[in-house]
């Protein structure tokens with residue numbers, strides 16, 4: 001974990017980066033791609049490996065550092081945080097939690113430096129919230145595993161260099177028969193389908209097809225059957241990331257709203273003088289402050305190695321719903337101009353809608369929280385976990 005002065009230095013750098021990146025937001029919207037200069041700067045600053053330990057080429061700043069930096073980057077454009085998210089979060093954390101030393105050096109280093117763009121492939125057409133229902137199959141064949149199946153809604157699917165995949169090695173064992181593999185781009189039998197068009201320009205999302213895809217046996221991460229628990233632990237960490245993006249986007253929406261109300265005059269005076277509108281700002285700021293407090297305490301708890309599954313679900317639930325409320329109020333405060341497609345509030349409104357769905361929907365987060373309250377053995381069998 002980083003020391004306080006280190007974190008302060010990195011945060012100051014992230015603020016400078018954000019100021020500069022602000023000027024590229026329109027270009028991202030128009031081209032639906034991250035400008036090369038932005039990707040290059042993300043690499044220079046080490047942002048592909050904020051959470052990855054220094055021994056594997058990362059910044060080693062833990063979740064506390066990740067949360068602060070990602071909240072700042074998300075203010076410029078959600079696609080910027082999105083580009084580094086998988087390298088820092090679930091795709092790399094599965095390797096960090098379950099990999100051997102050799103696997104960590106081999107797979108984490110290129111993820112940490114940004115030389116390889118990572119993806120994480122769990123979701124399938126038949127296995128979303130019910131993540132344990134994965135039907136992609138991996139069978140042992142000599143010193144290889146052969147993977148067959150299809151994943152959809154996978155972030156970075158068309159452009160990823162390293163894919164952390166969850167596949168079933170013992171279908172009759174359900175979740176306990178799932179295993180994790182790292183599959184590099186170009187592996188025979190891996191087809192990375194062209195990008196699908198999402199609601200917001202933040203993501204490159206698509207399908208991965210595994211057709212007799214042969215990976216060497218040493219690409220299995222952890223023991224066979226450990227894939228589901230590795231993925232669930234890694235997804236807990238990912239929820240810190242979602243909390244950070246949600247807080248950053250909401251803070252940006254609030255900044256823009258304050259500015260708008262101060263500048264816009266109706267009925268002969270600034271909108272900022274209308275008490276009803278002031279109260280909306282106050283509600284937005286309070287919502288954001290509560291999410292920030294949850295985010296900071298969860299990141300510190302997880303960095304200290306304490307179990308925090310239910311806390312992670314609470315943050316994901318609260319922060320993702322919070323930024324929906326804030327974006328909605330921001331649009332209302334701006335009036336019709338913000339309904340135009342290219343307005344920054346319109347972009348934030350579309351961007352943040354994802355957070356209530358991805359990495360486990362709001363309903364699934366509630367299930368995780370309730371499961372802990374009621375104890376797992378009192379829940380009906382087949383209770384979903386994440387996805």
Ligand SMILES: Cc1cc2nc3c(=O)[nH]c(=O)nc-3n(C[C@H](O)[C@H](O)[C@H](O)COP(=O)(O)OP(=O)(O)OC[C@H]3O[C@@H](n4cnc5c(N)ncnc54)[C@H](O)[C@@H]3O)c2cc1C
Pocket residue numbers: 119120121122123127128129130152153154155156198203205354357358359360361362363364367384386387
């Ligand atoms: C842009 C984008 C990027 C994504 N990136 C990735 C990625 O990189 N890797 C990856 O593996 N996945 C990814 N996903 C998939 C995402 O995690 C799933 O969409 C999500 O988990 C929900 O699954 P589903 O879409 O199949 O919805 P479903 O599971 O079909 O759910 C539909 C609705 O039913 C509700 N529901 C389902 N079961 C229950 C229940 N038991 N109780 C109460 N309500 C329930 C859900 O909350 C939801 O409202 C991505 C999705 C999107 C949109």
